[in-house]
Amino acid sequence: MRFDFRCLDARADAPLLHSWVTRPYASFWGMLAADLEDVVEEYARIQASGHHHALLGLDGGVPAFLMEEYLPAASPLAGLYAVQPGDMGMHLLVAPPPGDPQLGYTTAVMDAVLGRLFAKPGVERVVVEPDARNTKIHALNERLGFQPEGLVTLPDKEALLSFCSRADYLAARKALRVSGDAADITAAQTPTTTLQGVAL
Template sequence: MSTPTTATTFTFRPLDPLRDGELLHSWVTHPKAAHWMMQGAGPEEVERAYREIAADEHHHALLGLGEDGEPAFLMEYYDPAHRELAGLYEPEPGDVGMHFLTPATDTPVHGFTRAVITAVVAHLFEDPAARRIVVEPDVHNTAVHALNEFVGFVPAGEIQKPEKTALLSFCTRERFQKAVATV
């Protein structure tokens, strides 16, 4: 894997569950990825989960690539009216749900995760139909709450999902543009 820098320009490609399975397994089962809820999953289980996402018209997985073209992070986006949040809040037209994962590293780079979330949100807002990004991290995941706030997410309140109590938060295109303009 490449050594990321905060000046990295990321590109995105669809995740290939077969080709990327081994790498993905190492990322999602690492103790740092506990909020990903795949601890203890075997390689076949991870591959199966991402084959299901690849076949789902309402859920997508992408790899974020560093300047050298090497995988640097995982991004998922979904239609919250049909996946993850269906029935848990009142979706609006243009809502897009999002998850991202930066892999564990022995050589962390200051600002890398902020650069990743900024690139992920910017990528989602490249679609003119995207009006608002929705996230639902675990209420105890304070590190991601701070990252979300950094790019303009505003908490709307707690919701109960089957696997966790989540902090439902929203980011509009305008809030994102304002947040990144001040950086």
């Protein structure tokens, strides 16, 4: 597998996103009751913000996941923790699998996302704040090096604030390769990105 990234088009990609975010598995994304226009409006707002940006992750050219990157200092996290230079926030939603789930796939997706973020100049730490009840994403985050900090109250949820430094990510990635728990993580996997007018 090889992952690439492209900027999300809020209008053109809305039908695809709507088919993901309104499924029960995506309940923690908070858009189960959204209609198509709600999705367009939400992602048009994100793409126009200047501090928050959404991308589609492609697997062999096929949309496979949605990622968002944002500046914590300009987000609802501002004031809830001591934002450091080099912090970058991230959200991730993997598409529903077309068939049986592939073992290690979400780990490989997370690896590609973190690899992309840490390749950006100045990024030293990735920040996540998933719903405190979302135990599956907590386990995935810890597998790739995130360290839980504690609970924070955001406008839409009680969240588990966690951080992943570059060193923690590289150590976790090495441990996964050595253990064989994530055979799809390889040093040769280098995601590429197609971006237009992205400031982040």
